[in-house]
Amino acid sequence: MRLIAKLNPVILVAVSGTLLILLLASGAAMVVRRLHPSPLSDEIRKRIRTWWLIASLFLGMLLPGRAVTIGFLAFLSFLALKEYFSLIPVRRVDRRVLFYAYAAILVQYAWVYSNWYGMFAIFIPVYMFLFLTLRMVISGETAGFHTAVGTLHWGLMTAVYSLSHLGALLLLPFRGGSAWVSQPTGGITLLLYLAALTQLNDVWQFLWGKCLGRSKVIPNVSPNKTWAGLIGGICTTTVLSVALAPYLTPLTRMEAVMAGALIGLAGFFGDISVSALKRDLHIKDTGTILPGHGGILDRVDSLTFTAPLFFHLVRYQHF
Amino acid sequence: MANASRFLFFFLVMKPLAFLILGLNVRRRNLLPRKGPAIIVANHNSHLDTVILLALLPYRVAMKVSPVGAESYFFRNRFLACFSRNILGIVPVDGKHCASAAGMLRSVSGVLAEGGIVLIFPEGTRGEPERMGRLHPGIAHILKPHPEAPVIPVFIHGAGKALPRGESILVPFLCDVLVGNQLFWTGNRTGFMDQLASSFRQLAIEGGFHEWV
Numbered sequence: 001m002r003l004i005a006k007l008n009p010v011i012l013v014a015v016s017g018t019l020l021i022l023l024l025a026s027g028a029a030m031v032v033r034r035l036h037p038s039p040l041s042d043e044i045r046k047r048i049r050t051w052w053l054i055a056s057l058f059l060g061m062l063l064p065g066r067a068v069t070i071g072f073l074a075f076l077s078f079l080a081l082k083e084y085f086s087l088i089p090v091r092r093v094d095r096r097v098l099f100y101a102y103a104a105i106l107v108q109y110a111w112v113y114s115n116w117y118g119m120f121a122i123f124i125p126v127y128m129f130l131f132l133t134l135r136m137v138i139s140g141e142t143a144g145f146h147t148a149v150g151t152l153h154w155g156l157m158t159a160v161y162s163l164s165h166l167g168a169l170l171l172l173p174f175r176g177g178s179a180w181v182s183q184p185t186g187g188i189t190l191l192l193y194l195a196a197l198t199q200l201n202d203v204w205q206f207l208w209g210k211c212l213g214r215s216k217v218i219p220n221v222s223p224n225k226t227w228a229g230l231i232g233g234i235c236t237t238t239v240l241s242v243a244l245a246p247y248l249t250p251l252t253r254m255e256a257v258m259a260g261a262l263i264g265l266a267g268f269f270g271d272i273s274v275s276a277l278k279r280d281l282h283i284k285d286t287g288t289i290l291p292g293h294g295g296i297l298d299r300v301d302s303l304t305f306t307a308p309l310f311f312h313l314v315r316y317q318h319f
Numbered sequence: 320m321a322n323a324s325r326f327l328f329f330f331l332v333m334k335p336l337a338f339l340i341l342g343l344n345v346r347r348r349n350l351l352p353r354k355g356p357a358i359i360v361a362n363h364n365s366h367l368d369t370v371i372l373l374a375l376l377p378y379r380v381a382m383k384v385s386p387v388g389a390e391s392y393f394f395r396n397r398f399l400a401c402f403s404r405n406i407l408g409i410v411p412v413d414g415k416h417c418a419s420a421a422g423m424l425r426s427v428s429g430v431l432a433e434g435g436i437v438l439i440f441p442e443g444t445r446g447e448p449e450r451m452g453r454l455h456p457g458i459a460h461i462l463k464p465h466p467e468a469p470v471i472p473v474f475i476h477g478a479g480k481a482l483p484r485g486e487s488i489l490v491p492f493l494c495d496v497l498v499g500n501q502l503f504w505t506g507n508r509t510g511f512m513d514q515l516a517s518s519f520r521q522l523a524i525e526g527g528f529h530e531w532v
Contacts, residue, residue, distance in 0.1 A: 078491075082342060086477065086493035092448070092531055095480070099490045287493070288344050 010189050010248065011062060018055050025051065047292030054299065058195065062188060066170055067113065073167045074109035079296040080159035081105065083287050088151050093141040097132055101156050104128050108160055112167040120168055124161040129153060158304045165307035166191060172319050174250060189248040190314060197260065198306045201237040201267045208232025222275040234264030250318045259313055263306045270305030274298065321405040328406045329378055337374035340491050341367065341481060347498040351375060355383055356431040356468040360458060362451050362519060363440035364479025369407065371475060371494060372438060385410045385430045386438040424460055431465045448479035449531040451519065456512050462504040469501035472515060474522035480531060497522040
């Protein structure tokens with residue numbers, strides 16, 4: 001009961017909003033399946049079913065408070081990093097190096113939890129960057145060194161450093177965006193804003209692409225990405241970002257337009273950077289943990305770009 | 320007491336270890352046995368192999384599984400012997416007399432006769448990580464008096480990276496588990512061993528795994 005009493009009105013609205021969107025999506029998918037049954041509509045149904053799971057898990061992890069939220073995000077980084085290390089060819093001699101890369105997750109999120117922005121910002125790009133290289137050098141194996149050092153650092157930056165900016169949004173001392181929020185919300189509304197816009201941006205880009213998409217943006221990397229999808233997605237996301245900004249963020253209208261366009265475009269690049277990785281490794285999905293979506297990396301790919309960019313946009317302008 | 324600790328170990332250690340720390344991509348989980356007598360045959364690269372296979376089964380079925388392990392290793396001191404017997408349910412076989420297979424037959428036969436499931440690693444040892452060794456024909460000796468027991472081949476990939484022989488630190492990797500179609504004793508040792516080996520080869524090819532260098 002104490003939990004419910006502490007519940008922030010913003011989160012209650014977010015939960016009902018999500019519920020509404022998912023109900024609409026499920027309903028629409030059901031109608032489409034009735035009218036035009038096809039493998040695609042089956043796939044979409046499976047995908048929406050997984051969306052229910054993702055959304056309830058994510059919102060559920062926001063409710064009990066900061067420690068749980070940060071723990072959940074750390075676990076998300078762990079799953080993403082594990083997926084990546086399991087996909088790429090790693091050298092036997094680097095087993096211990098991977099162990100330290102995993103250990104860095106705990107340390108990085110500990111900086112987030114302890115509100116230490118400086119260490120959060122430099123720990124992986126400075127200390128882990130040097131330490132992993134050093135550790136690889138002293139193991140004495142030079143064959144495959146440059147590939148290994150490059151791939152391991154990219155994984156750590158993408159799965160841990162980039163994604164940890166989701167947690168860093170909680171660091172920002174933001175106290176609610178509007179009059180009807182009486183309690184301090186912390187950055188939790190910023191996290192909601194970014195996560196919702198990024199994930200929905202994927203959906204808009206998919207829908208616009210399916211409806212109007214013709215010419216492809218970058219067929220060598222991802223044959224499914226069309227100009228109509230990209231531009232339609234960015235526009236929809238921008239409209240939504242402007243509409244939600246007063247409730248969830250300190251952004252002015254102009255800044256919200258920037259944030260929306262940034263999330264739309266960066267989300268696209270995050271998405272295709274993981275597509276490029278999959279193409280290179282000759283795989284379709286990064287995993288099987290999320291039916292209809294693939295692996296964790298398939299789901300958080302856009303966030304690996306939008307999280308750090310959005311974080312710094314907000315931080316630079318308001319904190 | 321033993322049951323309670325087995326229960327706790329299964330749900331607090333084996334399940335989280337297999338599904339959260341490692342993570343499994345399983346193909347054809349439905350082919351795993353639900354009742355005994357049956358024999359699960361797997362390639363062996365890591366102690367995690369046993370954990371993974373047990374965690375893939377429902378608790379009730381997992382409790383019927385007796386992994387076959389070398390007495391000289393799993394029962395080498397009192398503490399380990401207690402753990403191996405009561406928590407993992409290991410059936411000890413005498414490593415030295417494995418070739419004659421007499422001791423092995425007796426204990427394993429007992430498990431099958433009672434409707435249990437035997438988990439056996441016919442490579443005998445974990446060997447080089449992520450590389451399949453020669454299959455020992457001891458399993459044929461077990462099967463001869465139990466032709467009714469289905470043999471289910473399982474190919475595991477990744478566990479040898481996560482915790483190879485000689486390493487004490489576990490490094491998480493997603494593991495692939497490929498379950499093959501069940502085989503039955505053919506009445507002929509070489510014929511059966513060839514069938515089993517070809518079954519494993521097919522599963523390995525299906526996975527398309529690379530050697531770990």
